[in-house]
Amino acid sequence: MIELLLLAPEDIVETVSDALSFELDALSVSVEDADADTSSERALFGEPGMPAPRPGWQRSVLRALFQNEEEATEAATLLLAQDWASDVHVQSMSRVEDQDWVRLTQSQFTPVDITSTFWIVPSWHETPAEAQTVIRLDPGLAFGTGTHPTTRMCLRWIARQADALSAQWSRVLDYGCGSGILAIGAALHGGKNIDAVDIDPAAVESSIANAKANGVELRAGLPEAASGEYPLVLANILATPLKLLAPLLCGHLEGGGHLVLAGILERQADELKEAYAPWVQLEVSDSEDGWILMTARKATAT
Structure with missing residues (x-):
């Protein structure tokens, strides 16, 4: 060559x-x-x-x-x-x-620890001994392999909140699902009746394939597939579309439900708080490498 x-x-x-x-x-x-x-x-x-x-x-x-x-x-x-x-x-x-280009490419993707017991592991790697919950995920066409801070923070929130909240996750919406990694993470931590939606058909196909590979059930489709209210709404996109989607995402969030947003830079926190203020009070729940995770709980109807 x-x-x-x-x-x-x-x-x-x-x-x-x-x-x-x-x-x-x-x-x-x-x-x-x-x-x-x-x-x-x-x-x-x-x-x-x-x-x-x-x-x-x-x-x-x-x-x-x-x-x-x-x-x-x-x-x-x-x-x-x-x-x-x-x-x-x-x-x-x-x-x-x-060179063995496949092996060379694979060597660049190693297991990612979300918590000490929750890991993202490519299919060609052995599962780390300390991993109790594992998402098997390989790099593909759709965004979301667990290596980016925004994805890690969302998954970390799911894992840390699952003991206290998963009983309430009777429905979950992953909006802008990419590879389906957040939907799969929610399913592995007790979430049920999960809808994973994205504007990209490749992301829908990727989510279906990845869910099957991880032995979990979810419904993947285009955004119109999301319907009704959910006790947990996840969206890892970017700040500008998140601001535009505020009415829609909050409309899908049931009273008492939790909203988890990522793809936001630290300097964009106030913009997001203002955009979502008519419906919920967003707070910064986590940060990593200049990115933040913002969460809120919607008030119950009186």
Whole structure:
């Protein structure tokens, strides 16, 4: 296998990447900051689920893999012949040893402890000895593998509250379910009649498959599948959609029920409190790495 390294300026990184991937038949393309580990390095991150603030770094290195040297040479020649590619430069072309890419990818995902006894474990790993409750979950198309602080905080809340509250969880709504991880976590901790809904059909399929793999029952569907009121409503999305969804989520929350929201940065707490104030009083219940978990209990009708 041959690795072609190219240097490209910020404004054409996406164009170069697309050309390599879709027109020049690269097996894979990755993009890195050419100034990483120098004084010129700069961060390029947006909030999860949102686009990055810029299309690329000021100078980016593109690593493209090809099956053989002939294909890599032809790709470089065709690319550099384009008028718009005058600022693209070939840095190197070298042979890379074949690897077990599946095993390499799997090695990046290890068991995640939610509490000392509640773990998220990929299917290829042994269950840790201390794990009493386990969600088997592999990386997939839908968001939610247990590695992000927002997911961990939601699951931690479920696990810690289950002894006192699970008897009340006769219905559970996981709104924006992604992989279905929160719905599965609720089911494993005593929740019943669980609805997991998402606007993405891939998330619905993922939730169904993951529930089956974990031996739990839930109903997964598009948002219109949610109906009536629930004593527990979970939503791990992002602050902006959570604000817009305030009337809907609170409308699904029964009197005395608990609302659990995540995907919120610490600086966004007051915005969420204000958005939900007509229905419930949100409070910060947990925090991790700049993210917060906000929860509320809806008053019972008098």
